[in-house]
Amino acid sequence: MRNPSSIAATSTTTPCCSKEGLKRGPWTPEEDELLCSYIRREGEGKWRTLPKRAGLLRCGKSCRLRWMNYLRPSVKRGQITSDEEDLILRLHRLLGNRWALIAGRIPGRTDNEIKNYWNTHLSKKLISQGIDPRTHRPLSTTSNQNPSSSSRPPKSNTNPNSSIGLKEISEAINNDQNYRPTRNPVMSFSEGDLGVVAVRLDQSDNNRGTYNEEENNSDVNNGNFVHYSGNCGGGTGDEDVFCSFLDPWIEEDVFANQLHQQQQQQFNGITHTDLDPLVLPPQFGCGTMWEANGLSSFASAFGEEET
DNA sequence: AATCACGCCAACCGCACACCA
């Protein structure tokens, strides 16, 4: 049990977290009703002052969490289906422990629920199959990886084994002097936009997402990849933009596995300068994303040193 | 029936980031 006094002594404790006279632990039906009726009346937000206005002896964080993870009408209760499980696995392979992003792709499920499900079911399942749940690679090949990865890395690049920070992508592209703006005048990167992903050139579904494609731009492998640069119509956050990119990644996951060997051979020998500068700037360590898809050679081609 | 061990999950914590004055 945590010692509340130690919490109060923490200099970085935000006002919301001070526990003076505030209730903790499981929520009662009465509290739930108070919170629900208040949010129905006034809407979400202003979590810090919400408890007082709603007549709750809880901190704002607790109220927000309770609403987001349990009381929200859109929250789906019940067993995770096999389809959802499959989707979680694919998304985790792409994104790592970006639970909020993963949850955003699974309607009705919360990040907390997915995180719990991962920790209690899926990670064990993968381990039992001889797969490292962090890297989605066979355990034997990952045993020598840095064990310190269990400590929390910077949020912007949360999982060193899988995902990349979206903010870094747009920043890196914007800051890179070698970055050549797209030929498509509609497309330009701003804070809300996201850079470049590689998807299959022969992908047939053209209706997914709203990204603009730029064919022939970096057709480095004579057929299978083309780079898409991102401007998804504006107005959305970079995570939304990112989500529109995810569909082909998720659904072409099998493709990535099947052709991994082929890709390795095809990308061998390609240097960074062989690639179109529209790809992520070399100082940006984008390799982990490709590695997450088993495209390790692709990763090295983008300037990240493989170890 | 009592006790123990373990799994599950709601809830908490600290940190990071965005926003604004």
Next chain:
DNA sequence: CTGGTGTGCGGTTGGCGTGAT
């Protein structure tokens, strides 16, 4: 530019339920 505030996120934990002994 800076500091304060609000919010969101990922990691962790405590308590409850359940099965085993």
